[in-house]
Amino acid sequence: MKLQLALDDISLKDALDLGEKVKNYIDIFEMGSPFIIENGSLAIKEFKRRFPEKKILADTKIVDAGSYEAGLAFKAGADYCTVIGLTDILTIKECLKAARKYNKSIFVDTINIENLNKRIPELEAAGVDHISVHVGVDEQAVGKTPIDALRQVKSLSNNSILSVAGGIKADTVDLYKKSGADIVIVGGGINHAKNSVLAAKKLAEKIND
Numbered sequence: 001m002k003l004q005l006a007l008d009d010i011s012l013k014d015a016l017d018l019g020e021k022v023k024n025y026i027d028i029f030e031m032g033s034p035f036i037i038e039n040g041s042l043a044i045k046e047f048k049r050r051f052p053e054k055k056i057l058a059d060t061k062i063v064d065a066g067s068y069e070a071g072l073a074f075k076a077g078a079d080y081c082t083v084i085g086l087t088d089i090l091t092i093k094e095c096l097k098a099a100r101k102y103n104k105s106i107f108v109d110t111i112n113i114e115n116l117n118k119r120i121p122e123l124e125a126a127g128v129d130h131i132s133v134h135v136g137v138d139e140q141a142v143g144k145t146p147i148d149a150l151r152q153v154k155s156l157s158n159n160s161i162l163s164v165a166g167g168i169k170a171d172t173v174d175l176y177k178k179s180g181a182d183i184v185i186v187g188g189g190i191n192h193a194k195n196s197v198l199a200a201k202k203l204a205e206k207i208n209d
């Protein structure tokens with residue numbers, strides 16, 4: 001299992017400094033949605049320049065203009081970007097077209113998909129092979145976690161690479177590992193920890209255990 005660090009509510013400078021300190025524990029640096037709103041494509045470019053050996057994911061959460069928006073992320077240096085799974089299937093297909101053009105990949109975010117039983121087969125039939133099981137921060141605030149959705153998507157998916165996000169920390173990561181995630185995404189669990197470097201180290205140790 002790989003570890004993806006989501007950089008959301010942090011300045012570009014602090015994120016680059018943190019990246020330097022935790023890079024040995026992290027496989028994928030995620031340019032979070034708020035981070036992209038604040039810094040634009042510059043964040044993607046800077047991270048790729050400073051950490052060329054790491055994968056960079058742009059959490060673009062695309063809902064329209066799939067090919068154009070995904071193309072912007074890939075041209076800036078992202079290896080992956082995200083599209084919202086409940087948007088129109090045409091947009092998903094346009095994102096996949098851009099991914100093929102740039103030889104990169106698209107993660108489809110499951111946030112707020114009500115009927116996963118119906119949607120996951122539709123997405124995979126359209127060519128999706130990377131799925132990000134996600135419970136957002138607002139739903140986390142009322143106690144939701146992504147564990148049930150991960151188990152459900154794992155049983156429905158044919159062969160997609162699965163990442164999982166939603167309030168995961170060092171003391172809960174084992175559950176997600178056991179439930180078949182290929183990538184665990186951690187934002188607050190590292191960024192908001194008392195000691196971010198120690199939190200990243202603990203997560204990496206548990207993942208590689």
Ligand SMILES: O=C([C@H](O)CO)[C@H](O)[C@H](O)COP(=O)(O)O
Binds near residue numbers: 008166168185
């Ligand atoms: O995608 C995210 C969220 O929608 C804010 O943009 C987060 O990056 C993702 O949820 C991971 O962060 P944590 O839930 O804090 O681990």
